[in-house]
Amino acid sequence: MGKLGKAFLFLMLVMLLLTGVSRAAAAFTVVQVQVERPKAGKIVHTVTGEGVVEQMSEQPVYAVESVLVSEILVQEGQTVKKGELLARLDMESIRGRMQELSDDMETLRLENEELILMQQKEQKEKSRAKTRASEDYDSTVEQGKLDREAARRAVEDAEQKVADALKEAEDALSKKEEELTALVDEAKRAYEEACELAEGEILAAKRALEDAQKASGDDYSVKKLQLEISQTKSELWELYRRRREGEEGLDTQIRQLEDALETLQLALKEQESTDKRQEEERSRETARAQEDYENTVERCDRLVQIAFEALSDAEAALEDFRQSGAGEEDPAVRAARSALEEALRQEEELNQNQKRQELLAKRALEDASPEASADVTARNRIRMEEIRRQISALRKALGDNGEIRVRMDATVTQVAVSVGQRTADSAAFLVSDTSGGQLFTTTVTREDAEFVAVSDPVALVSGGKTYEELSVLSLSTREDDTVEVTVFVPEDTIAPGAYARMELVKQSPEYAVTVPLAAVHTENGKHFVYVMVPEESVLGGQFAAQRMDVTVAEKNGQYAAISNSSLTKESDVIVVSDGMISDGERVRLQEGAE
Amino acid sequence: MRKAVKLFSAALLTVSGLLTAAPLFFLFCGSLMGSGELGTYLGPYIYHTDGYAMWRLFPLYPTLRNLIRLVLDSPEFFHMFWNTMAVTLGILAGQFLFGLPAAWGLARYPVFGRRLFYMLCILLMMLPFQVTMLSAYLVLNRLGLLDTLWAVIAPGAFSTFSVFLMYRFFCGIPEEILESARIDGAGEFQIFVRIGFPLGASGILSAFVLQFLECFGMIEQPLVFIKKKSLWPLSLYLPEIEAQQAGFALCCSFVALLPPLLVFGMGQKYLEAGITAGAIRE
Numbered sequence: 001m002g003k004l005g006k007a008f009l010f011l012m013l014v015m016l017l018l019t020g021v022s023r024a025a026a027a028f029t030v031v032q033v034q035v036e037r038p039k040a041g042k043i044v045h046t047v048t049g050e051g052v053v054e055q056m057s058e059q060p061v062y063a064v065e066s067v068l069v070s071e072i073l074v075q076e077g078q079t080v081k082k083g084e085l086l087a088r089l090d091m092e093s094i095r096g097r098m099q100e101l102s103d104d105m106e107t108l109r110l111e112n113e114e115l116i117l118m119q120q121k122e123q124k125e126k127s128r129a130k131t132r133a134s135e136d137y138d139s140t141v142e143q144g145k146l147d148r149e150a151a152r153r154a155v156e157d158a159e160q161k162v163a164d165a166l167k168e169a170e171d172a173l174s175k176k177e178e179e180l181t182a183l184v185d186e187a188k189r190a191y192e193e194a195c196e197l198a199e200g201e202i203l204a205a206k207r208a209l210e211d212a213q214k215a216s217g218d219d220y221s222v223k224k225l226q227l228e229i230s231q232t233k234s235e236l237w238e239l240y241r242r243r244r245e246g247e248e249g250l251d252t253q254i255r256q257l258e259d260a261l262e263t264l265q266l267a268l269k270e271q272e273s274t275d276k277r278q279e280e281e282r283s284r285e286t287a288r289a290q291e292d293y294e295n296t297v298e299r300c301d302r303l304v305q306i307a308f309e310a311l312s313d314a315e316a317a318l319e320d321f322r323q324s325g326a327g328e329e330d331p332a333v334r335a336a337r338s339a340l341e342e343a344l345r346q347e348e349e350l351n352q353n354q355k356r357q358e359l360l361a362k363r364a365l366e367d368a369s370p371e372a373s374a375d376v377t378a379r380n381r382i383r384m385e386e387i388r389r390q391i392s393a394l395r396k397a398l399g400d401n402g403e404i405r406v407r408m409d410a411t412v413t414q415v416a417v418s419v420g421q422r423t424a425d426s427a428a429f430l431v432s433d434t435s436g437g438q439l440f441t442t443t444v445t446r447e448d449a450e451f452v453a454v455s456d457p458v459a460l461v462s463g464g465k466t467y468e469e470l471s472v473l474s475l476s477t478r479e480d481d482t483v484e485v486t487v488f489v490p491e492d493t494i495a496p497g498a499y500a501r502m503e504l505v506k507q508s509p510e511y512a513v514t515v516p517l518a519a520v521h522t523e524n525g526k527h528f529v530y531v532m533v534p535e536e537s538v539l540g541g542q543f544a545a546q547r548m549d550v551t552v553a554e555k556n557g558q559y560a561a562i563s564n565s566s567l568t569k570e571s572d573v574i575v576v577s578d579g580m581i582s583d584g585e586r587v588r589l590q591e592g593a594e
Numbered sequence: 595m596r597k598a599v600k601l602f603s604a605a606l607l608t609v610s611g612l613l614t615a616a617p618l619f620f621l622f623c624g625s626l627m628g629s630g631e632l633g634t635y636l637g638p639y640i641y642h643t644d645g646y647a648m649w650r651l652f653p654l655y656p657t658l659r660n661l662i663r664l665v666l667d668s669p670e671f672f673h674m675f676w677n678t679m680a681v682t683l684g685i686l687a688g689q690f691l692f693g694l695p696a697a698w699g700l701a702r703y704p705v706f707g708r709r710l711f712y713m714l715c716i717l718l719m720m721l722p723f724q725v726t727m728l729s730a731y732l733v734l735n736r737l738g739l740l741d742t743l744w745a746v747i748a749p750g751a752f753s754t755f756s757v758f759l760m761y762r763f764f765c766g767i768p769e770e771i772l773e774s775a776r777i778d779g780a781g782e783f784q785i786f787v788r789i790g791f792p793l794g795a796s797g798i799l800s801a802f803v804l805q806f807l808e809c810f811g812m813i814e815q816p817l818v819f820i821k822k823k824s825l826w827p828l829s830l831y832l833p834e835i836e837a838q839q840a841g842f843a844l845c846c847s848f849v850a851l852l853p854p855l856l857v858f859g860m861g862q863k864y865l866e867a868g869i870t871a872g873a874i875r876e
Contacts, residue, residue, distance in 0.1 A: 008856040012679075018665050019672035026669045538670035538831070540824040 049442030060427030089402035137361035144354035198300030688751020701764030763797025803861030
């Protein structure tokens, strides 16, 4: 074996070694994946939220207004029993306030009495003025009615006159139009007759001219004689030729033919002179016929023109009459119309005057009526009633020795007064009722809120205990784009102020194909999964990742329901990979994974 | 004058030799070029840019990236290389088993119809593959050999080209030598092994070298008879490489060139004898 042989063997060994190396390297670089097969199932949505249980309602505890507070005995958040003392008011301050209010009350009473006396006096004066105004109003209305009636009658008369004048004018116009129409019809008939006559005469003259022209050129006698002369000459020349060739006995025939030829030539001359004379006569006749024809046409045209002008004049007169009849109005009609317009104008003026007078009378009547609105007296009365209530409250506070007590078992949620300050007209304390149940409030994201609805059953976990069969009371969107969920908590379950966690579980309908959410990838808003498919490659049977577009119908944090895809329950969906994969890339199952 | 002619001849031969070897040199240089450099030179072909492709004698930025990719990231290349070797060696083994005895028999035994059989061999050798493709496909299909390496090995094992070549060499062995052997008591098989085989060795080797070169670059037969990619030979791998990976393709080509080059070197002198023998008229 030479050097080249050894080199060949060495090459084979190197290739064998590199085969192993490349295989190992490829196995190292191939992405390892874990697959999972799609399965039917429901998508379970669990919405959780944390919050505090609070009282469902707060009730105010009022104290009398503008009184000094001498002592406050509770703090915010403190639970109190029914009748328990909340605060104590200063007794001197209560008495002082009572005195102030009594003084105000007396002042208002005196003011009211004075006002009532003044009102009674004014009332009497106004009553008299009202009676007079009412009488004026009634008489004005009555007079107005009479005037309107008179104006109405005047308008009706004027309208009747206009109608009569219009009728007369129409009758006169129609009569004149009929006359003019008759004139036009007569002129039209005369024109048509003239046209017909002219046509007849022109036709006769034209025929005479055509006859005169046709008479020339009808004579064929000359041509006939010329033809006979020609034939006779031919025959004669034939006889001459035969005689020259020696034929005998032809002289007689030749002579006869020569005679005949001479006779024919004489006849031809005579015929030609006759034709010439006749031609001259025909020319003269044709010229005369042409002249007659032209004269006839000219005369007829003139007659037709005269008739047409007469017709045009009649039509123009009729048209003028119609136009003047439509544009101008008869003087009688015009006068009647003016009278009608005048009557209408007077009626309108009368109506306006009447309305004005009635309005004035009505206003006078209204001015004379007593005022119906609330006056100073009424206002004073209201103020006095209010003062009376305050005095009554102060009297009660005096009876209670200035003590403010709670009227139910409750929790103090707000203290709005302080020692040494005067009370306001708002609540002095806010207390929450512990007898009607509580509210649990939490916030969830908008995405989670899609699975929450009012009346949905929820569970609350608080203090290691789970309270089930609770329900969602309300949902409201907050400004920060979260949704506030409120759950009603019955009394004797969770104490107010306790921390709790809400759990709401909602299941979707059954889906035929669900895959782990980790298998679903998104690109440009489209969802897809990679499916491991067997592939025949150079190295034999292998697996490759095949991209498959899917539509995610619903998903939760773990699974996604797939619709509109060719995924089947036999598809090996790639869930986990130890590297980036792309469509068509070689993959292999992770060691130990099934 | 004679010296000048000699010098001119040498120069002419040198230039011709360099031109002939240029593609091989370009192949080697190209395998050491990066894709960026090759893209610049072969842009009009790869990226259809304006102008014409050009070439540099030596790489501007030599790199072994293509070779490393071949070794570490192309197990397909080696898989196909061994497919090629299996097909080539299988065919050569078949020819050793069937072609060699056939050529000896035709050359040395005056059996009836020998001439006709020999002509038939020549006819089959001259027929191009495209002519026999359909019939070969039908036969292989009936035998159930399609889509296996045997679909390429079996027709190649019975190739008549090597029979034709070896026949020539066996005919050149003097009859007296064989007669002497028979007188000395040698059997026919002994004569074939002890006399025919050594004396016709150059013919046998030249036939095998030629067959190796042909089988190593076989394209049509595997393309027609084998669908499974895992059975494809190396000759079908190179066209699969995209034009954008020209450097890698050149590197693969260069490595694929090495075995035929070595075999050619080993059998060069026998090959020349074989070609000469094939050129002699009957």
